[in-house]
Structures are given as structure tokens and as C-alpha cells.
Amino acid sequence: MLSIIKIFAKGNRFLVSTISTLVVSIAMTTGAGAADIAAIYTESCAACHDSGALNAIKKGDSVKWQQLIQQKGMPALISSVKNGMIQMPAGGLCENCSNDDYRKLIEYMSK
Numbered sequence: 001m002l003s004i005i006k007i008f009a010k011g012n013r014f015l016v017s018t019i020s021t022l023v024v025s026i027a028m029t030t031g032a033g034a035a036d037i038a039a040i041y042t043e044s045c046a047a048c049h050d051s052g053a054l055n056a057i058k059k060g061d062s063v064k065w066q067q068l069i070q071q072k073g074m075p076a077l078i079s080s081v082k083n084g085m086i087q088m089p090a091g092g093l094c095e096n097c098s099n100d101d102y103r104k105l106i107e108y109m110s111k
């Protein structure tokens with residue numbers, strides 16, 4: 001006797017629980033942290049300061065950076081970036097950078 005086994009394929013219904021999107025809010029007021037500075041550098045300043053394009057002082061050329069920081073002083077360098085220079089666009093391609101961010105970026109490049 002052949003028994004026909006009927007397999008009722010029941011569609012398994014997985015209850016997909018909706019995972020609420022975790023919104024990481026970036027605290028703008030506290031300024032950029034070390035990881036952010038590296039990211040901002042890569043997005044904005046690296047275009048010229050990584051390769052030394054247009055004669056920009058290279059990141060990591062600490063001798064030249066230290067000389068410049070001593071000669072002009074940090075506040076002057078920050079305003080150079082903000083106002084732009086001969087070849088450097090105003091803001092150095094960073095639209096949301098604060099003075100403090102620029103200072104950290106310059107220190108980051110000078111190491």
C-alpha cells in the first residue's frame with residue numbers, strides 16, 4: 001500500500017522585527033575629535049597637503065611645519081586657511097570647520 005505523504009509546505013513566516021535605526025548624532029558643539037580630524041583631513045586638506053600639490057607643505061614634513069608655526073604663529077595660520085592663500089581655496093575645502101578644527105588639522109599635518 002502506497003501511502004502518499006503530502007507535505008504541506010508551510011511558509012515559514014519570520015517575523016522580521018523592525019530594527020529601529022540608530023541615529024548617531026554628532027555633537028557639533030564639542031568640536032571634532034581625533035578620528036574626525038583624520039577624516040576631515042582626508043576629505044579636505046589631503047588633496048593638496050598629502051602630495052604637496054601646488055607647493056603645499058606636505059603632511060608629516062614636521063620641520064617645515066614647525067618653522068612655519070614658529071614664524072607666523074598658529075592664529076595667523078588659521079586665518080590663512082580661513083581666508084585662503086595664493087593657491088589654497090578659502091577654508092581649505094572644509095566648509096564646516098571651526099577655528100579649533102583648523103588648529104587641530106594643522107597640528108595633525110605637522111606631525
Ligand code: HEC
Nearest residue numbers: 044045048054055056077080085086087088092093094105
Ligand atoms: C587646493 C589645494 C589645497 C587644499 C585643499 C588645502 N591647502 Fe593648505 N595650502 C595649499 C598651498 C598651495 C599652500 C601654500 C600657500 C599657497 O601657495 O597658497 C597651503 C598652505 C597652507 C598653510 C600655511 C599657511 C601660511 O600662512 O603659510 C596651512 C596652515 C594650510 N595650508 C592648512 C590647510 C588645511 C588645514 C587644509 C584643510 C582644511 C588645507 N590647507 C587645504 C593648498 C591647499
